[in-house]
Amino acid sequence: xxxxxxxxxxxxxxxxxxxxxxxxxxxxxxxxxxxxxxxxxxxxxxxxxxxxxxxxxxxxxxxxxxxxxxxxxxxxxxxxxxxxxxxxxxxxxxxxxxxxxxxxxxxxxxxxxxxxxxxxxxxxxxx
Numbered sequence: 001x002x003x004x005x006x007x008x009x010x011x012x013x014x015x016x017x018x019x020x021x022x023x024x025x026x027x028x029x030x031x032x033x034x035x036x037x038x039x040x041x042x043x044x045x046x047x048x049x050x051x052x053x054x055x056x057x058x059x060x061x062x063x064x065x066x067x068x069x070x071x072x073x074x075x076x077x078x079x080x081x082x083x084x085x086x087x088x089x090x091x092x093x094x095x096x097x098x099x100x101x102x103x104x105x106x107x108x109x110x111x112x113x114x115x116x117x118x119x120x121x122x123x124x125x126x127x
Contacts, residue, residue: 048092049119059083064097064115067122077102092118 053062060080069075083097098112116124 044088048088048117052086052093052095052117052120054086060097060099061086061095061115061117063117063120063122064095067115067125068099068101072101073104074102074106077108086117089116092116092123 052064054060055062055065058080060083064083065078065080068078068080072078078099078101081098081100083095085095087094094114094116096112096114098110100108100110103109112127114126115122116126
């Protein structure tokens with residue numbers, strides 16, 4: 001009976017050590033993954049700048065509004081209807097917006113374009 005108690009005690013010690021080692025290994029891997037993720041996120045922000053500024057009043061982004069004001073035929077007629085949430089892409093921050101503006105003939109044209117934003121400027125658009 002004493003041999004059984006001694007073996008049970010040894011087995012419980014080995015089991016506790018095994019669990020502790022597994023926990024330590026898991027937390028080290030988790031920390032490594034978190035550090036790698038933070039490194040990737042900071043390198044994206046280093047390359048493309050901070051996330052575009054969202055305007056809560058009209059649901060658009062300031063960088064897109066500024067770009068449309070600068071490129072529109074009639075800047076005062078630009079009205080942004082809605083924009084998607086911003087996403088990280090290889091080309092920079094991406095957002096799609098639906099907007100209306102007057103064309104050269106004075107008629108209101110409605111469009112939906114994608115905008116790539118890097119360092120607080122629209123660098124590329126797509127239909």
